[in-house]
Amino acid sequence: MRPSLRRLFLLLLLALPASTPALAMQPAPEASTVAQEFLDYLLKSGTDISTDAPARQKWLSADLRTRFDAATQAVVEARKRPGVDGPDPSVPDNGTFLDSWDLPTTCRAERSVVDHDGVAVRVVCDWGPETNYPGIKREGEVTTVQEGGVWRIRNIVLHTNAYAGESSVSELLETLRRDAENAGR
Numbered sequence: 001m002r003p004s005l006r007r008l009f010l011l012l013l014l015a016l017p018a019s020t021p022a023l024a025m026q027p028a029p030e031a032s033t034v035a036q037e038f039l040d041y042l043l044k045s046g047t048d049i050s051t052d053a054p055a056r057q058k059w060l061s062a063d064l065r066t067r068f069d070a071a072t073q074a075v076v077e078a079r080k081r082p083g084v085d086g087p088d089p090s091v092p093d094n095g096t097f098l099d100s101w102d103l104p105t106t107c108r109a110e111r112s113v114v115d116h117d118g119v120a121v122r123v124v125c126d127w128g129p130e131t132n133y134p135g136i137k138r139e140g141e142v143t144t145v146q147e148g149g150v151w152r153i154r155n156i157v158l159h160t161n162a163y164a165g166e167s168s169v170s171e172l173l174e175t176l177r178r179d180a181e182n183a184g185r
Contacts, residue, residue: 031119032112034059034151035142039107039123042094050093061145061152067173068092074180084184092173098125099158099167102132109142118145118154125158133163 038059041047049055050072056065075091078084095101105128112121121142127133140158144151156169 031144031151032109032121034144035112035121035123035153036109038142038153039109039125042097043103043105043107048093049097050091059153061147061154064153064155064170064173067170067177071173071177071180074177078180078183081184090176092176096172096176097156097169099164099169099172102127104128104138105131115143118143119151120144123156136161136163138164 041055041059042049047055049068056068060068071092095103098104098107104125107123107125110122110124112119114120121144123140123142125138125140127136129135138158138161140156142156143154145154146152158164158167160166
């Protein structure tokens, strides 16, 4: 084989796994498990991510923890200013991660795919008959990243449905932080 053809052949072989789904790297099942466990935590009665530092450490990536802590601190400081009271700005809580004040009845991790530096886990959340949105479904992705050999939540993006637009927990936390910093000024 001529050198130029050999080089082309090798380049094609190197490119093949990234562009051929059947040969693409299979995502670690642990990433899907972590996503499901986190969703279960968010929906479990009596849990509160805003007061549960060990849960934040266990499940959230360093970047998401930083965003969460910054938003929380900004809200705490805003509530000290005159004229700032009531539920807004609100401390981020379990509902922040699902962009919902009325939590879904169930959320399930369905499948996962490797993205550029982690694993994206497709999720579906359903609101049951005892909620304010019976029969409503919302789909999205939980993106995970490995930190120190452990899969952690990097972001949750939920797609538009009849009641809510596209949302990203990273963006929601950033908006909450900015709004809190500007509250009462």
